[in-house]
Amino acid sequence: MEDYQTNPEILGVESDCQVYKATHKATAEVVAVRKLTAEDGVVPPALVxxxxxxxxxxxxxxxxxxRHVIRDFKDNKLVYYVVYEHIDTDLRSFIAAKPLPSDVVKKLLFLLLQGVHECHSNGVRHRNLNPSDLLVDEKRGRLKIGAGVGQSFSFFGEASSMPGTTVSLSYQSPEALLGSHVCRAAVDMWAVGCIFAEMVTGEVLFAGSGCDPKNAVKEQLREIFRQLGKPTEYEWRGVTSLPGWDSYEEWEGEKKKARLFLAGDLPKDLLVGSVSLDKDGADLLSKMLTYDPAQRIRTKAAMKHPYFERMII
Incomplete structure (x- = not known):
């Protein structure tokens, strides 16, 4: 770490580490550094x-x-510094700063799909995609998935539902929320659909109330079902057999009054919001927000969707 000039600005605090900026003295490159302390001198399994x-x-x-991992001792404790490239702006800040024109939404979505496709092509599911973990380099016209891919991922073939680390429930797929042990790549495509809708409207699509932490998952499911309707075995075979499924009466309530629904269960305000979402965009979004993960669109098919025709990258 003597090769770096550390910045006192803390970028984030996670359950097991701190994240901050540093500058490489020889190259002047600004990087993001995750500092993890090894308990009892044992390499943290999460780091491995x-x-x-x-x-x-x-x-x-x-x-x-x-970039690399640096191993050091501080106050007689073993410390690991994980170094990544740094990009200042995340997508959440980018969305909040200004309304996004239709062509910008389209380009950002395509770049996101490219990133998710690269993860899936390497046998990796992210499982916690959200606007705060997507970094936007406006000058270079890039969007990159942040270092969080290393903390929340699972490999294809592993049996798991939601990641054990802190997750953004608003972007979690219904199968993950219901405790499915079959973790498909489709969990990431649901999150992409949520992010797509948020870029269009400027608002989180499925914002659970989160008033009671003990029932946060159920509240999130209720919000999804209230907007899209409660799924049935006809449209999602096996849903009633998932561990978290229950015939809660509150899940049977009316659809959210703030939204009007069209055929295909898409919120009308996605079509007439501050940024217009055309017919092709609505069709792509509906394929991303398909309940049955086996039927949900994949990255390759999504990138070939008519919504991206005549797009300039």
Whole structure:
């Protein structure tokens, strides 16, 4: 770490580490550094898993590049510094700063799909995609998936539902919220659909109330079902057999009054909002927000969708 000039600005605090900026003295490159302390001198298992993923993206155009790990001792404790490239602006801030024109929404969505496709092509599911973890380099016209891919991922073939780390419930797929042990790549495509809608309207699509932390998952499911309707076995075979399923009466309530619905269960305000979403865009969104994960659109098919015709990248 003597090669870096650390910045006192804390970028974030996670359950097991701090994230801050530093500048490489020789090259002047600004980087993001995650500092993890090893308890009892044991390498944190989460760090081992993170490195398995990070090393796949050392020269990626769509995922934040991993630089290296530095091992050090501080106050008689073993400390690891995980160094990544740094991009200042995240998509959440980018959305909040100004209304996004239709062509910008389209380009950002395509770049996001490229990043998710790269993850899936490397056998990695992110499982916690959200606007705060998507970084926007406006000058270079890039969007990159942040270093969070290393903390929340799972490999294809692993049995898991939601990641064990802190997750953004508003972007979690219904199968993950219902405790499915079959973790498909489709969990990321649901999140992409939520992010797509948020770029269009400027608002979180499925914002659960979160008033009671103990019932946060149920409240999130209720919000999804209130807007899209409660799924049935006809449209999603096996849904009533998932661990978290229950015939809660509150899930049977009326659809959210603030939204009007068209055929295909798409909110009308996505079509007439501050940024117009045309017929092709609405069709793509509906395919991303399909309840049955086996029927949900995949990255390759999404990138070939008519919505992206005549787009300039």
């Amino acid at each position: 898993r993170e490195m398995l993923v990070a090393q796949k993206f050392t020269k990626s155009s769509h995922v934040v590049n991993f």
